[in-house]
Amino acid sequence: MQMLALILSALIPLTFAKAQQIATDLSSHEIEINAGFDGAELLLFGHEGNTEDILVIVKGPEFSTTVRRKERVGGIWVNKTEVLFESAPGFYFVAATPNLNADGRIETIFAETGLGARYLGLNAKTETNLSETFRGALIELKTRAKLYSDSPGTVQIRPDGLFRVKIPFPASTPVGTYSVTVYQVVDGWPVAGASTPLAVRKVGFSAYVFDLAHNQPLIYGIIAIAIALSAGWLGGLAFRRS
Amino acid sequence: MHVYLPIAEISVDIFLLIGLGAAVGILSGVFGVGGGFLMTPLLMFIGVPPAVAVGSGANLLVATSITGVLAHWRRRSVDFKMGGVLLVGGVIGSTIGVFLFQKLQSIGQVDVVIGLSYVVFLGVIGSLMFFESVRSIARKRRGTAQRGKLHTHIWVHGLPFKMRFHKSRLYVSALLPLAVGAFVGLLAAIMGVGGGFIMVPAMIYLIGMPTSVVAGTSLFQILFVVMNVTLMQSWLNQTVDIILAVLMLVGSVVGVQLGTRLGNKLPGEQFRVLLAVLVLATCAGILFELVATPNFPYSITIQTGMK
Numbered sequence: 047m048q049m050l051a052l053i054l055s056a057l058i059p060l061t062f063a064k065a066q067q068i069a070t071d072l073s074s075h076e077i078e079i080n081a082g083f084d085g086a087e088l089l090l091f092g093h094e095g096n097t098e099d100i101l102v103i104v105k106g107p108e109f110s111t112t113v114r115r116k117e118r119v120g121g122i123w124v125n126k127t128e129v130l131f132e133s134a135p136g137f138y139f140v141a142a143t144p145n146l147n148a149d150g151r152i153e154t155i156f157a158e159t160g161l162g163a164r165y166l167g168l169n170a171k172t173e174t175n176l177s178e179t180f181r182g183a184l185i186e187l188k189t190r191a192k193l194y195s196d197s198p199g200t201v202q203i204r205p206d207g208l209f210r211v212k213i214p215f216p217a218s219t220p221v222g223t224y225s226v227t228v229y230q231v232v233d234g235w236p237v238a239g240a241s242t243p244l245a246v247r248k249v250g251f252s253a254y255v256f257d258l259a260h261n262q263p264l265i266y267g268i269i270a271i272a273i274a275l276s277a278g279w280l281g282g283l284a285f286r287r288s
Numbered sequence: 289m290h291v292y293l294p295i296a297e298i299s300v301d302i303f304l305l306i307g308l309g310a311a312v313g314i315l316s317g318v319f320g321v322g323g324g325f326l327m328t329p330l331l332m333f334i335g336v337p338p339a340v341a342v343g344s345g346a347n348l349l350v351a352t353s354i355t356g357v358l359a360h361w362r363r364r365s366v367d368f369k370m371g372g373v374l375l376v377g378g379v380i381g382s383t384i385g386v387f388l389f390q391k392l393q394s395i396g397q398v399d400v401v402i403g404l405s406y407v408v409f410l411g412v413i414g415s416l417m418f419f420e421s422v423r424s425i426a427r428k429r430r431g432t433a434q435r436g437k438l439h440t441h442i443w444v445h446g447l448p449f450k451m452r453f454h455k456s457r458l459y460v461s462a463l464l465p466l467a468v469g470a471f472v473g474l475l476a477a478i479m480g481v482g483g484g485f486i487m488v489p490a491m492i493y494l495i496g497m498p499t500s501v502v503a504g505t506s507l508f509q510i511l512f513v514v515m516n517v518t519l520m521q522s523w524l525n526q527t528v529d530i531i532l533a534v535l536m537l538v539g540s541v542v543g544v545q546l547g548t549r550l551g552n553k554l555p556g557e558q559f560r561v562l563l564a565v566l567v568l569a570t571c572a573g574i575l576f577e578l579v580a581t582p583n584f585p586y587s588i589t590i591q592t593g594m595k
Contacts, residue, residue: 081531083292084299109590114396116585122404122578123585125396136590183586217292217299220590252294252531259295259526267522270347270530271515274537278351281541282358 068094068239070228075242077215078249085217090226091210092240099146100201101229101236102211103161104244106137106193107222113180113187129180130171136220138163138194141211146231147199156196159236161229163194192216221246295529296340302535304334309348309539316352316540317547318554319563322510324349324481325410326570327536328402336532338399342389342480343527344536346517349482351537352544353511360504367455367501371508373462374487377469378476378513385477386520392478393525396589400578405479407575413485414567421560428557456497456505464495473513477520482510485567 070092077086090102111134117126140162146152156162164185170177188194193216203209213226224244229236248256259266291302308330312323324345331341360366392398447461468490472483487506491497497505522528551559 079292081292082290084290112396112589112591114587114589116582116587118581122400123580123582124400125587128396180586183584184588186584187586187588217290218297248294252292255530256294259522259528259530263523263526264519266526266530267519267528270522270528270533271350271518273530273534274347274350274518275354277534277537277541278354279358281351281544282355285545 067096068092068228068230070226070240070242072226072242072244075244077219077244077246079219079221079247079252080250081252083217083252085219086215088213088215088244089210090213090228090242091208092228093207094209094228094230094239095207096230099143099151099231100203100209101143101146101155101161101231102139102141102201102213103227103229104137104139104213104224105227106135106220106224106246108133108135109220110134111184113184115180115183127176129174129176131168131181131184132171134168134184134188135166136193136222137215137224138166138188139213140196140198141200141213142198143201143203143209144199151231151234152198155231155234155236161236163189163196166194191218193218193220215246219246221248291531291535293336293340293529293532295344295527296336296532298335300334300336300532305532305535306539308334309536310543310546311539312536313352313540313543313545314547314550315543315566317544317549318551318559319547321563322349322352322482322484323540324483325406325479325485325567328480329406329570329574331532336529337527338402339389339393339521339525339527340529340532342402342478343518343521343525344529344532345480346476346514346521347528347530347533348536348540349514350511350518351533352540353482353507353514355541355544356507357504357511360507363504365501366504366508367453367497368508369451370453370456370458370465370495370497370501371505373451373465374469374472374505374509375512377466377471378473378509379516381470381473381475382477382513382516383473383520384470385474386517386524388474389478389521390525402479403574403578405475407571407578409475409479409486410567410571410574413489414564414571416489417560417567418564421557421564425557425561456495456501458496460495468494469509469513472509473516476510476513477517482514484510 070090073089111131112128114125114128116123142152156165160167166185168181168184185194201209201211224246226242226244228239230239289302290299292299312327316323328341328345332338389398392401447463449462450459451462452459468487472487475481475486476483484506488502491502491506492499518528
């Protein structure tokens with residue numbers, strides 16, 4: 047009986063992997079932003095049967111984002127031209143197995159599917175001849191902030207099909223629901239495999255402060271004033287006595 | 289050690305914030321200025337969004353100005369009637385300022401307006417202060433202190449709605465302090481400063497108040513203006529970061545006391561020159577930012593509102 051259970055438990059993930067071709071999980075399905083948050087790193091790991099090449103995409107919540115360009119007006123640099131992108135992901139991470147990277151196939155895939163950070167199909171609200179430049183600037187700025195990254199070659203895969211990749215999140219990681227999708231590259235074309243959700247949320251004291259500021263702004267303001275008044279009063283008192 | 293600021297949404301070194309607060313505190317203790325004009329640009333420099341720097345700066349100034357007001361109150365050097373008229377103007381001005389700030393932010397021009405305001409005001413005040421203190425050092429060396437005229441009649445004394453201010457021994461139009469208060473309130477909301485550096489000269493030279501009540505009365509007005517800015521910014525724009533303000537407060541409360549003690553031991557006139565140089569240097573730094581070709585002229589703004 048015990049033996050049977052053992053065999054069964056060993057078989058279940060195998061058959062699961064075979065049916066799905068791929069099984070993955072994250073080291074955590076939640077990133078908690080607390081008072082000491084200074085970025086985080088998650089580990090995505092899994093197993094896939096056909097030892098194909100793998101592509102991992104992590105996409106954050108989308109925000110309407112305005113890109114502005116400074117131009118010289120009367121000697122000073124002023125924001126002049128702006129382009130609005132109605133939905134740009136707040137976080138975007140791409141990784142692939144070294145194989146794809148080594149023979150340069152990854153660039154073709156990135157360009158053809160728009161999966162690479164540099165090829166993200168961001169649509170300007172009103173497309174003009176400026177859109178392309180501003181799209182590039184948005185991606186460049188997000189990349190500098192480590193919010194967008196193409197990290198081909200960082201997915202480690204073993205001959206038996208076990209794979210893993212580290213996903214870095216900077217301190218400015220936006221709050222929201224993320225999707226983590228693993229693609230298998232079949233005949234040079236990525237096929238969506240398993241998808242795992244990920245939530246980034248504020249917790250503890252910093253979450254409390256944020257919620258209060260947004261849900262009860264008037265009370266928040268009064269508290270802010272009360273703290274400052276009492277601190278200033280106490281400070282003055284303490285030093286007057288000494 | 290890093291701390292995550294929930295409203296600014298950035299992670300900053302805790303000791304950097306306390307140190308910044310202490311530096312601003314020492315400065316305000318030594319020179320008797322609020323220090324907001326240095327704090328706001330410094331906060332922006334370490335990556336705090338301009339709106340949050342201005343809102344949280346106002347919150348911090350509530351603490352520093354209450355300490356000052358209480359000290360002046362004990363010394364009976366506050367003209368409450370004059371302060372009252374000034375603060376009515378201040379509340380009106382700062383409320384307009386908060387709305388204006390919101391508008392400027394939505395069209396992406398808030399940074400440049402803040403920058404230009406700083407350049408203009410720091411430039412003018414810094415130069416005036418510099419020449420004034422150099423002249424007074426020179427005068428002291430020559431030992432020929434001459435007394436100016438007690439009352440100079442200028443156009444402002446012809447304005448209607450005259451009011452008597454016993455403490456200041458003045459009989460002037462209420463419109464004058466009202467306008468000064470409103471203007472300073474507007475600046476407070478947009479620049480994240482208390483505005484003492486504008487108000488003190490305006491009170492002495494424009495309104496004609498005796499210097500003995502100027503500092504206390506201006507602090508009294510500033511206290512209410514920064515309270516109003518804190519409330520309005522929290523309410524309308526959610527740009528007051530309590531954590532940021534409290535951390536800087538810890539530094540500044542200690543800094544002010546150190547600065548006051550330091551200030552008593554230092555030669556006043558020479559130090560005025562130093563403050564003037566500091567003000568002019570800040571002005572030059574901000575001007576450079578505005579004029580120099582940016583290495584990347586693009587910037588992004590995310591609408592964090594509901595989608």
